[in-house]
Amino acid sequence: MKTLVQRFRPLAAASIAAFALTAAVSAPQPVAAAGGGHLSLAITGTAVLPVFPCGPVTTPQATPASVGDGNPAYCTGGAFAGTATGVITDTDGTTITCSPVNPCIVTASFNYDEPCPAPVPTPPAVGFAYGDITVAGFTADFSWVRNGTNANLLLRVDDDAVNTDPPETGSDGSAAATFVPTNPVPPGTCAAPAAPQQATVAGSGTATWVS
Numbered sequence: 001m002k003t004l005v006q007r008f009r010p011l012a013a014a015s016i017a018a019f020a021l022t023a024a025v026s027a028p029q030p031v032a033a034a035g036g037g038h039l040s041l042a043i044t045g046t047a048v049l050p051v052f053p054c055g056p057v058t059t060p061q062a063t064p065a066s067v068g069d070g071n072p073a074y075c076t077g078g079a080f081a082g083t084a085t086g087v088i089t090d091t092d093g094t095t096i097t098c099s100p101v102n103p104c105i106v107t108a109s110f111n112y113d114e115p116c117p118a119p120v121p122t123p124p125a126v127g128f129a130y131g132d133i134t135v136a137g138f139t140a141d142f143s144w145v146r147n148g149t150n151a152n153l154l155l156r157v158d159d160d161a162v163n164t165d166p167p168e169t170g171s172d173g174s175a176a177a178t179f180v181p182t183n184p185v186p187p188g189t190c191a192a193p194a195a196p197q198q199a200t201v202a203g204s205g206t207a208t209w210v211s
Contacts, residue, residue, distance in 0.1 A: 037089065037090055037091040037157070037208060037209040037210060038088075038089055038206070038207065038208040038209070039086065039087065039088040039089070039135075039138065039157070039173070039206065039207050040086045040087055040204075040205075040206045041084045041085065041086035041087075041088070041098065041104075041135060041204065041205060041206075042084065042085050042086055042202075042203070042204040043082055043083070043084045043106050043135070043177075043201075043202065043203055043204070043205075044082050044083060044200070044201070044202040044203075045080055045081050045082015045083060045106055045200075045201060045202075046080065046081060046082060046182070046198055046199070046200060046201070047078065047079070047080045047108075047179070047198070047199045047200075047201045048078070048079050048080075048196050048197070048198050049075075049077075049078050049112060049114070049196060049197045049198075049199070050075070050076075050077040050078070050195065050196050051075060051188075051193050051194070051195045051196070051197070052114055052123075052181075052187060052188040052193060052194050052195075052196070052197030053114035053115065053116045053123065053124045053188060053189070053190055053193055054075040054112070054113075054114055054193065055073070055074055055075045055112060055113030055114055055115050055128075056071075056073040056074070056113060056115060071113075073113075074111035074112055074113045074128070074129075074130070075111065075112055075113065075114075076111050078108075078109065078110040078111065078112045078129060078131065079107075079108065079109055079110075080106070080107065080108035080109075080110070080133070080201060081105075081106070081107055081108075082106045082201070083098075083103035083104065083105060083106060084098045084103055084104045084105075084106045084135050084136070085098050085099060085100055085103050085104075086098050086204075088104075088135065088136060088138055090138075091209070091210060096136045098135075098136065104135050104136040105135075105136070106133065106134070106135050107133070107134050108131055108132060108133035108134070108142075109131050109132055110129045110130060110131025110132075110142075110144070111129065111130060111131060112127065112128065112129040112144075113127065113128040113129070114127040114128075115127075115128075116190035117190075118190065119190050119191045120189070120190045120191060121189050121190070121191045121192070122189050122190065123181075123186075123187050123188065123189055123190070124190060125147070125148060126145070126146060126147055127144075127145075127146035127151075127179075128143075128144065128145055128146070129142075129143070129144040129146075130142065130143045130144065133155075138157060139157070140155045140156055140157045140173070140207065141155070141156045142154065142155050142156075142175075144177075146179050149178050149179055149180055150176070150177075150178060150179075151176070151177045151178070151179055151201075151203070152174070152175075152176055153174060153175040153176070153177065153203070153205065154173070154174055155173035155174060155175060155205060155207045156173070156207070156209075157173070157207050157209040173205055173206050173207025173208065174205055174206070174207075175203050175204060175205025175206075176203050176204065176205070177201055177202060177203025177204075178200075178201065178202050178203065179199050179200075179201055180199055180200045180201075181197060181198070181199045182198050182199055182200050183197075183198040184197070187199075
């Protein structure tokens with residue numbers, strides 16, 4: 001059976017190549033369109049964890065229990081930057097289209113837990129995070145659970161900077177993503193953490209909300 005390090009190694013080169021094709025350009029302009037508050041996006045970019053692994057030993061779980069799932073013992077300073085393709089439609093009908101030629105800019109900040117039950121020479125098999133992600137002025141809270149190179153997320157749109165609507169709340173959205181360490185490779189281990197650790201994150205998700 002391949003170790004987590006062995007699974008990361010062949011995926012890293014392909015992920016770097018995929019990310020290189022999505023160079024950031026100027027953000028697209030919103031246009032009027034009919035519809036409610038919903039989004040459907042594919043996102044790719046680079047996450048930076050100041051130290052990896054890092055955090056308390058957390059009980060493994062398959063998916064986040066709720067948006068904002070986490071605790072104050074999580075490590076701080078996680079960041080993400082990338083681009084998105086897809087469509088965001090606000091509750092007033094304003095629509096932003098993020099195209100492959102003109103993608104939307106994505107940023108995120110998060111606290112995270114990459115737990116090490118023992119100082120073994122492998123990366124942790126599971127990881128957890130929660131924070132805020134912003135796409136073209138729309139902000140969502142998210143919670144993340146990683147198992148190997150795959151992750152499940154819960155989303156809640158909680159703010160809108162495109163117009164002057166009040167902050168919006170609504171039904172949870174969800175997303176699935178991959179997490180592939182790219183620098184250093186092999187990634188940090190429980191015996192020898194990396195500081196920092198970079199990883200390519202790519203995934204897609206949907207969310208709906210109301211005013």
